Amino acid sequence: MPQSDTLISVRDVELSFGPKIIQQNVSFDLKRGSIFAVMGGSGCGKSTLLKSMIGLLPPTTGQVLVGGEDYWAQNEHRRTQINHRFGVLFQSGALWSSMTVGENVALPLEMFTTQPPDVVRKLVEVKLGLVGMEQAIDLYPSEISGGMRKRAGLARAIALDPDILFFDEPSAGLDPITSARLDDLILTLRDGLGATIVIVSHELPSLFAIADDGIFLDARTHRPIAHGAPRTLRDTSSIPEVMAFMNRSSTIPTTDETKADRHV
Template identity: 50%
Template structure:
């Protein structure tokens, strides 16, 4: 299986503060790969670096073999176009309809005429189960529907990789399960690679082919592999406690 994301000896943080250090892992094309760990371990910080919002202190982030942290100009734009992002809140523009929200990346990165852009946007909304909702504003949607619309927008340019930040956050169990099913369907039918930040155990076990677990104390990776295998066989007690929802023993 081809590797689409490679993280090599990555150290990152803000200013002089190191959040994570010496991270090395890779993601294969077509995987549903989850970044997990306890609160404050650096999951969101890692995601922001993976999508190029911040430069790392050292190391490299290779997307399809090209380093997003060092690329400039046309090469950087090409890398950015090769993936989509769904932020935790959805980050939809409240004054725009769903159709207009999904059209935005097409307006920015393509020269398609308006009718073609709208046709693509309608198709993407249909793929996430929102056909017929094109004219609605985000405020008219449930939280789950907003997440689906945000995924549709992230898919607008047909990227090979989708980064999702806590997609199940704030959703009830039934809605969350429906979103899990959508992710698996898109992965299976369209070959999309999903890289997902999550701490929702039910979703992690349902969708993840592999996961990497971060630890705030050691500022690094403490486990990697299939979530069910990590739950049942991990040698590190922190890993077992996380997956089995066990409280840490008091000193």
């Protein structure tokens, strides 16, 4: 059978905490080889949606289909197997401070493979080499910069050769030059490893530079209100909230022309 171009399908997902609805009617497809951006202002539910996609938070209703399988309908053992397809870079890098960089990257290999220590060490060196961090293998997180911690976290995320990578605010707290270098690295990993990437971010330069598809979550209506590449939404959207976000405006346009139907 031919391989499907769709790796993940989110179908009519609602996310809520008790009576508080975070997002509802969320639907989109994640295409193989794409860099998909989850966009929106603070508090709109970007990271909450990411947690539902990586197995940390079940949706209130709806489905997250991974390779055609309803992720949240599977038993815990099967979900764990599916999780091996995922690599996650959390916002802070989330490195264990008591472990060296090399030990952090080795952790998933030690937990989920039966490779001997010498092979694990070689694999760690390879993964750190891919992100330009091989010289830091024996250093502790406190001994390296914020940008280096992000790259070390990325090396750990790709330790098990996942085909889907999730990044939560990868450029947060980084200076513009370091952020641009991280963008280049993400593109290199996509092209070199064939990975498909989901990126949660409000950093517009990064979104415009690397994302080729995306969804815009609205905090006021608790719904997605736009779908498309960030550059396309910037240049063509007539939705006031999207226009304000993409152009860093402090006010939302309210002309009659922009009061169109806001469904995705």
